[in-house]
Structures are given as structure tokens and as C-alpha cells.
Amino acid sequence: MTTGKLQHAGKPGEILVFVDLSEDELDDYSKGILSETSRLAKTLSANWSVIGFAGATDHAIAAMAAYGVEKLTLIEGSAEQTDSLDVRGKLIALATRAQGSALLLLPHNDLGGALAPLLAAQLDAALFVEAIACSVAEGRLKLTRQVLGAQVAQAKTWDGSVPLVLTINPKVLSSVVLPNMQPGKLQVERWQPTGAVSAATTRIIERIPADPQTVDVTEAEVMVSAGLGCSEQGFSQVQELTRLINASLGVTRPAYDLGYTGFERMVGQTGKTVAPRFYLALGISGSMHHIGGIKDSKRIVSVNIDPKAPIVANSDEAFVADLREVMPLLIERVKSVTGDAA
Numbered sequence: 001m002t003t004g005k006l007q008h009a010g011k012p013g014e015i016l017v018f019v020d021l022s023e024d025e026l027d028d029y030s031k032g033i034l035s036e037t038s039r040l041a042k043t044l045s046a047n048w049s050v051i052g053f054a055g056a057t058d059h060a061i062a063a064m065a066a067y068g069v070e071k072l073t074l075i076e077g078s079a080e081q082t083d084s085l086d087v088r089g090k091l092i093a094l095a096t097r098a099q100g101s102a103l104l105l106l107p108h109n110d111l112g113g114a115l116a117p118l119l120a121a122q123l124d125a126a127l128f129v130e131a132i133a134c135s136v137a138e139g140r141l142k143l144t145r146q147v148l149g150a151q152v153a154q155a156k157t158w159d160g161s162v163p164l165v166l167t168i169n170p171k172v173l174s175s176v177v178l179p180n181m182q183p184g185k186l187q188v189e190r191w192q193p194t195g196a197v198s199a200a201t202t203r204i205i206e207r208i209p210a211d212p213q214t215v216d217v218t219e220a221e222v223m224v225s226a227g228l229g230c231s232e233q234g235f236s237q238v239q240e241l242t243r244l245i246n247a248s249l250g251v252t253r254p255a256y257d258l259g260y261t262g263f264e265r266m267v268g269q270t271g272k273t274v275a276p277r278f279y280l281a282l283g284i285s286g287s288m289h290h291i292g293g294i295k296d297s298k299r300i301v302s303v304n305i306d307p308k309a310p311i312v313a314n315s316d317e318a319f320v321a322d323l324r325e326v327m328p329l330l331i332e333r334v335k336s337v338t339g340d341a342a
């Protein structure tokens, strides 16, 4: 990574990062985008600050300081306004303009992904979504993303002559605070638009959390995957465990070939690439074709009867055990904790 100032054609201003402050605590997306922006600001030798909607808890605000945040702008708006995606976009765009920022970052989660095109349109800005890497090359910001099912990397550069709305792929977001980061002396400002913001055309009426049983495995947070080491009966136990802990189910290629699941749950080089917080590999040998699809998982735990299976060396924690003995005990234990009688 090269460090240096961008050769901006226009006024660079500070980098702004949008953080969703609707929950009591900062979520992993927020922590990740704060960490990423602090890193990018360091690379660009630029100042940065955070923008979010009023209503944030003191706890969430205080947690930002660890990431070196020094300024937080809270946008004031009525509940009716901030429940509408298009009005939210307009308010964030107005606040971004008011701050003279040319670079606005968001995590590419449901909210960030939906807001980004609205913001780019409002700001007459360039749009780059799901970046996996940002660096400086020849005075320009070089942005990379994966396309065609993560098989091809595509790079673009930005010279700062037009504003840029940039979303970062959640798979590369880490909530780790940069080493030597000094906690910021956080200054909170409130901002509201001077004129009227046109009425909402859409309104959020309910937030429905994603169902892990049906969510695309590429978005899964917790996964349980079965390989050939699970017999047919063993596979029903894996399904039961997955349901009990509200996780997403995955399989290896041979398990898919046996018809255990549809292709959309097959994980690996020719299947889906996943990056959950927790990946439990049951009866999976850990071939390179499978590991290629799970290596970005934050924590891999495996159970395999063979201590020499490659999955063992590729796990954060590996249990050498027979699934025929482990699964009934695990299910019983989970039921005793969840109180599930099913």
C-alpha cells in the first residue's frame, strides 16, 4: 500500500463515513467501516469524520472514539423522514455537500448498498461499490472489486475531480482498531437542512431480519457445513443442529452430488465463497477446492475422525472425534441451552 496525498483536481475536503446508528450498539459493519476509513485516511493523509442520524445512544457514540473518530455529525430529522430511504439519501447528500466532502464511504450491507446509488445521484458523484481494496497509485485512488462470481478482479481509479461514493465489501471489513490508534476526543455536532426536503415516496414499515435458513450462504453469519463424513442420518442431525442454532447450512461437493441440498448451498471453489463469523465443518476433509471457498471465514471449527485431515490444519479449533458420537450429544446440549423440545 502506497501512502500519499491524492492529486485532487477539486477541493478534497475530509473523508466522510456514514454509520448506521439505529441500534443501541455499534454493529460489526459500523466498526468495520470505521476501521477501514481510519486506514484509508492514513493512506491518503486526509482528515475524516463520521455522519449518522440523530438518535444514537451514548454507548454507540462512545464506542466510536476507539477508532480515532474526532468528529461526528448527527443529522436531525423527523422519524417519518428518517424512515424513508430516499429522504435519508437526500439528507445525507445535503450534509455531505455542507461539509464539502468529496469522498463518502459506506459499508456495502443492505442499507449502504441501497443508499449508495441514491447518494451518487444526489451528489452527481461517481459510484464504486463493493470495493475489496483501496490504494494510491500515481496520485489516484485505485479501487478494486471482484466480479463474475469473485473470479475476476476489476480495478478503477479516482482522481478526485468529481465526488465519489464508495461502498466497501463487508467481507474485507474487520472491526480491528489500527495499531497505535489514539482514541479520538469526539466532538458531536448536530446538523439540519436549512430548506425543506421533498416528501418521501417510500417508507420503511418494518425491519425483518434475514432468515439464516434461507439467506444466500454468501451473506451467512454462522454456518454449519456437512461433508461425506456425515451419513444420511448424520446429515439429518446436521440439519437439526443448524435449525436449533439458527445457522445457515452448507455442503461439500460430494454431499451436494448425493442430493443432500441444492447447488446454492455448495461451498467451495466451484460453489459459493463464504465468509461467515463462524464456520463449523462436520465430516469435511478440507480439500483445497473446499478451503478456497471458506478461507475468509473469521473462525473455522471442525470435527473429523482423522487427525491428519487437511481441515484440521486449516481450522482455528479442530476436534478429532466421531460424528456418530458427537452429534447426538451436541444436539442434546444445544437443546438444553435453548430449551427447544423439538
Ligand SMILES: Cc1cc2nc3c(=O)[nH]c(=O)nc-3n(C[C@H](O)[C@H](O)[C@H](O)COP(=O)(O)OP(=O)(O)OC[C@H]3O[C@@H](n4cnc5c(N)ncnc54)[C@H](O)[C@@H]3O)c2cc1C
Pocket (backbone or CB within 6 Å): 226, 227, 228, 229, 230, 251, 252, 253, 254, 255, 266, 267, 268, 269, 270, 271, 272, 282, 283, 284, 285, 286, 287, 288, 289, 290, 293, 303, 304, 305, 306, 309, 321, 322, 323, 324
Ligand atoms: C475442479 C474441481 C472443483 C471442485 N470444487 C469443489 C467445491 O467447490 N467444493 C467442494 O467441497 N469440493 C469441490 N471439489 C471436490 C474436492 O476436491 C473434494 O473431493 C471434496 O471437497 C471432498 O468433500 P468431503 O470433505 O465432503 O469428502 P471427503 O474428502 O471424502 O472427506 C470426508 C471426511 O469425513 C471424515 N469422516 C468420515 N467419517 C467420519 C465420522 N464418522 N466422524 C467424523 N469425521 C468423519 C473423513 O476423515 C474425511 O476427512 C472439486 C473438485 C474438483 C476436481
